[in-house]
Amino acid sequence: xxxxxxxxxxxxLPRSEPRPGPRRFFRRIAAARPLSEVERMAVAAACAPPxxxxxxxxxxxxxxxxxxxxxxxxxxxxxxRLLNDxxxxxxxxxxxxxxxxxxxxxxxxxxHSVATLTPCRVYPVPAASLQAVQQQHPVLRRAFAWSARxxxxxxxxxxxxxxxxxxxxxxxxxxxxxxxxxxxxxLADDDGFTLPLTQGVLADVLGLxxxxxxxxxxxxxxxxxxxxxxGRLEVVDIPGLTRVAEFDEDYLHHAPPGRPP
Amino acid sequence: xxxxxxxxxxxxLPRSEPRPGPRRFFRRIAAARPLSEVERMAVAAACAPPxxxxxxxxxxxxxxxxxxxxxxxxxxxxxxRLLNDxxxxxxxxxxxxxxxxxxxxxxxxxxHSVATLTPCRVYPVPAASLQAVQQQHPVLRRAFAWSARxxxxxxxxxxxxxxxxxxxxxxxxxxxxxxxxxxxxxLADDDGFTLPLTQGVLADVLGLxxxxxxxxxxxxxxxxxxxxxxGRLEVVDIPGLTRVAEFDEDYLHHAPPGRPP
DNA sequence: CGTGCTTTTGACCGGTCTCAACGCATGTGG
DNA sequence: CCACATGCGTTGAGACCGGTCAAAAGCACG
Numbered sequence: 001x002x003x004x005x006x007x008x009x010x011x012x013l014p015r016s017e018p019r020p021g022p023r024r025f026f027r028r029i030a031a032a033r034p035l036s037e038v039e040r041m042a043v044a045a046a047c048a049p050p051x052x053x054x055x056x057x058x059x060x061x062x063x064x065x066x067x068x069x070x071x072x073x074x075x076x077x078x079x080x081r082l083l084n085d086x087x088x089x090x091x092x093x094x095x096x097x098x099x100x101x102x103x104x105x106x107x108x109x110x111x112h113s114v115a116t117l118t119p120c121r122v123y124p125v126p127a128a129s130l131q132a133v134q135q136q137h138p139v140l141r142r143a144f145a146w147s148a149r150x151x152x153x154x155x156x157x158x159x160x161x162x163x164x165x166x167x168x169x170x171x172x173x174x175x176x177x178x179x180x181x182x183x184x185x186x187l188a189d190d191d192g193f194t195l196p197l198t199q200g201v202l203a204d205v206l207g208l209x210x211x212x213x214x215x216x217x218x219x220x221x222x223x224x225x226x227x228x229x230x231g232r233l234e235v236v237d238i239p240g241l242t243r244v245a246e247f248d249e250d251y252l253h254h255a256p257p258g259r260p261p
Numbered sequence: 262x263x264x265x266x267x268x269x270x271x272x273x274l275p276r277s278e279p280r281p282g283p284r285r286f287f288r289r290i291a292a293a294r295p296l297s298e299v300e301r302m303a304v305a306a307a308c309a310p311p312x313x314x315x316x317x318x319x320x321x322x323x324x325x326x327x328x329x330x331x332x333x334x335x336x337x338x339x340x341x342r343l344l345n346d347x348x349x350x351x352x353x354x355x356x357x358x359x360x361x362x363x364x365x366x367x368x369x370x371x372x373h374s375v376a377t378l379t380p381c382r383v384y385p386v387p388a389a390s391l392q393a394v395q396q397q398h399p400v401l402r403r404a405f406a407w408s409a410r411x412x413x414x415x416x417x418x419x420x421x422x423x424x425x426x427x428x429x430x431x432x433x434x435x436x437x438x439x440x441x442x443x444x445x446x447x448l449a450d451d452d453g454f455t456l457p458l459t460q461g462v463l464a465d466v467l468g469l470x471x472x473x474x475x476x477x478x479x480x481x482x483x484x485x486x487x488x489x490x491x492g493r494l495e496v497v498d499i500p501g502l503t504r505v506a507e508f509d510e511d512y513l514h515h516a517p518p519g520r521p522p
Numbered sequence: 523c524g525t526g527c528t529t530t531t532g533a534c535c536g537g538t539c540t541c542a543a544c545g546c547a548t549g550t551g552g
Numbered sequence: 553c554c555a556c557a558t559g560c561g562t563t564g565a566g567a568c569c570g571g572t573c574a575a576a577a578g579c580a581c582g
Binding site: 427428469470472473476477491 | 569570571572579
């Protein structure tokens with residue numbers, strides 16, 4: 001991955017090392033509106049140099065002030081909440097191109113934690129830069145607003161999953177959502193995607209026990225809807241999954257807001 | 262209700278009928294930052310004249326474009342999603358001061374529906390005015406951004422409720438959340454609040470069946486945590502409820518974002 | 523006083539959880 | 553090279569939380 005080399009116009013950067021910037025983030029944002037070269041440079045300049053992190057590293061901690069946001073370039077992470085007795089609920093999975101802590105300036109303290117789930121490459125973005133860059137580029141302000149709105153939509157769908165869908169339906173829905181989100185940033189091929197998560201993590205996403213995740217996975221396998229192998233998920237029967245999950249990708253708002261259909 | 266009469270400074274409005282504007286909305290927003298008279302006037306001017314609606318009226322419909330937002334001045338409403346077989350999940354309850362459809366400009370179509378649950382008084386706000394008023398008043402832009410961020414936080418907590426809390430814990434959490442939110446807009450007294458919702462509606466909020474809502478309510482009653490009577494909920498034992506729900510109101514972000522604590 | 527909606531209660535069912543054990547891969551140190 | 557520990561995946565058995573079905577009681581409204 002990250003094999004593609006820098007394609008920035010020459011002579012636009014100081015003679016220091018070229019900064020590729022958060023490419024997967026740009027790719028995701030382009031779904032709402034493509035960014036100009038100027039805007040991409042502004043974001044890249046706001047970013048600190050990328051950091052490579054181990055799994056299970058906390059980027060944000062619930063209850064603490066948010067001094068810096070993070071743009072995820074590579075690897076998987078999650079937003080989560082912990083209960084006193086150890087129960088964990090994962091609020092959203094974060095995949096490359098997603099960001100955390102972008103609303104730093106609006107809240108006094110973080111209302112959730114964020115942790116890496118796999119080795120990750122992230123671009124830290126100081127909260128101040130985050131605000132400044134939006135101040136100076138209205139298009140970026142809109143981009144971040146769209147991104148926040150999309151997060152809300154994903155969370156809404158998650159509420160429906162946990163409140164009113166069975167384990168089977170939930171799982172099918174998650175698979176299709178991940179497929180769409182990963183496709184957007186070029187990380188899914190036609191027959192599936194890399195899924196570097198343990199079943200324990202999936203359980204905390206889906207609000208189920210590990211054991212039941214395992215069984216559900218087996219059923220979906222046996223029905224021929226997916227083919228699962230630790231580390232990779234192959235999406236065998238998209239129409240079938242779509243029917244089971246009643247999936248409609250519109251909620252992800254990957255189509256730009258133009259004239260209504 | 263609405264007994265209080267206009268307290269606007271005299272001579273500031275055209276000689277037509279005085280427009281009180283969405284007072285409960287102003288009151289809620291003031292938690293993040295109080296609005297100046299100018300800003301309140303701008304919002305009031307963006308609003309269409311208030312409309313009085315029956316229960317079970319749809320304000321927004323999933324899949325349709327959002328031409329106008331709504332500020333709720335009186336009554337209860339909800340955002341919800343429907344599944345094909347009739348299952349309904351309520352995403353958030355809306356109480357006076359809350360708004361719906363404020364993100365009109367960011368999405369092509371609505372990803373959820375919004376309906377009144379009781380008789381309501383709402384201020385419709387054309388999507389164009391909504392954007393214009395934020396364009397002209399950066400403070401209002403921040404206010405709406407804060408409001409959206411708060412919605413996200415409420416939804417996050419809802420995910421934790423549905424994914425990892427038992428029926429008892431969920432209910433306790435809902436009670437305390439509503440208490441905080443209603444207090445903010447002056448609609449809760451010390452010993453409880455008006456709860457004009459059927460148990461069927463509560464079931465769709467909590468992701469439970471009607472029958473189980475009823476039983477859970479009975480248990481909380483018998484334990485002396487609340488006293489419920491259709492139409493009103495009295496909060497008897499706040500510390501007890503707080504312990505059961507592990508409730509911490511910080512996530513509502515009712516304290517303005519200043520220097521960290 | 524019917525009609526319809528909501529609340530309440532009982533009996534039973536079933537999806538999911540918990541507990542427990544085992545297999546398997548990987549890593550580590552002797 | 554082997555012994556052992558560790559973490560994850562898998563499977564079975566039984567318990568429990570919450571769902572479903574059914575019916576009656578309370579209540580608003582015509």
